[in-house]
């Protein structure tokens with residue numbers, strides 16, 4: 001039986017450029033926000049465990065042992081602290097490990113914080129560092145990058161299902177609309193379909209990154225962090241917090257082949273399907289129960305492919321739903337209400353926690369005006385590690 | 400016991416691997432056969448054959464990537480995923496004027512020294 005683990009505090013930095021700041025301070029800022037939100041700042045030394053999610057502080061910041069550093073900056077000694085790394089799914093993995101700590105009985109109150117500071121280095125170096133998650137001999141050495149895989153995946157999908165570049169641009173318009181209203185988003189600017197697809201200047205404004213993927217179908221390089229305070233809802237300590245908990249109804253992950261070319265059907269994201277199925281089963285839910293979702297759109301194509309793998313839409317049909325506005329804020333199933341990675345930004349190791357922060361904001365009814373989903377009951381996130389080879393899904397519930 | 404101190408000295412790059420226990424072929428090198436669970440000793444190679452993975456293949460998908468990582472001087476590079484006649488697939492660079500999914504290509508293994516550090520073996524896919 002699943003444990004009752006609730007989220008009683010959330011924190012989030014404004015995503016964007018924090019390159020002048022120390023990674024530990026960025027993480028500590030979001031974590032402190034979460035403690036304040038929960039009314040637990042003064043009791044922080046009573047926390048049983050800190051779990052930090054980060055992908056590559058060693059590369060981006062030349063810094064190691066980040067969890068210990070965060071503890072010290074927050075004056076939280078002697079609270080135990082460890083780091084969790086799972087590529088761009090490090091954040092959701094940190095949530096999963098935090099959940100496991102509570103469910104195991106080892107901890108009643110767990111602080112989870114995840115983030116990345118990527119902009120201390122050039123964009124070229126950032127592209128290189130992110131690409132180190134690929135298979136060294138069979139992918140990375142070839143010069144392949146994550147956007148290159150995004151481009152090749154997009155082309156396969158287009159040729160099989162008839163998706164167009166304009167469909168991808170519609171996703172950017174939707175997500176920028178949401179992100180423009182999100183106080184934490186990296187790019188708080190709406191964009192129009194004229195500017196990025198239909199107008200005469202569109203080719204210049206929206207240049208190719210990895211054909212047929214364009215700039216507006218690719219997330220920015222962001223700095224930032226997000227945090228959650230987890231509590232065992234069955235413990236007497238659950239009464240110590242200011243806010244009513246949002247329950248983690250399901251959390252699950254799955255893996256797939258490291259090399260994309262080794263997948264029987266390279267268009268199928270098996271790990272997404274399996275992680276989602278496990279999360280639904282744990283929560284006792286099915287895709288139709290989900291009120292809204294945060295899906296890892298590092299490349300816009302992934303929002304579509306993931307939405308199909310988790311069972312929201314039939315394979316090859318999700319972009320038709322986007323054309324119909326079904327995934328807009330007031331649509332049947334709002335997707336990426338935060339602006340997604342495209343507009344909210346993608347500090348790689350931090351994204352998974354940021355997605356769950358959005359689930360909590362929506363379920364509490366605390367999202368900004370114009371992007372609050374109407375009375376949501378269940379929110380789902382999918383955090384994508386590697387090019388689909390390590391996926392973590394979280395389902396949160398408003399009880 | 401495997402002596403990994405000599406692993407780098409003898410580990411070949413970019414080759415196909417055949418499990419002699421069940422006959423299945425693999426790329427890149429596995430440590431355990433996905434079909435029969437036979438282990439591969441990367442130092443002695445005992446129980447496994449290697450073969451050149453080059454020659455005719457079909458292009459499954461491709462991209463022209465404009466934002467290359469640090470160390471690359473070219474404006475863009477083409478990349479593709481191909482399938483060989485034996486069913487194995489590989490990712491690599493593409494040197495084709497007008498790429499199209501489904502086109503017949505030839506794969507060759509070459510040395511690339513674009514990145515800082517030692518040169519590495521890469522796949523290049525071209526038209527016949």
Ligand SMILES: [Zn+2]
Nearest residue numbers: 418421432435
């Ligand atoms: Zn075998």
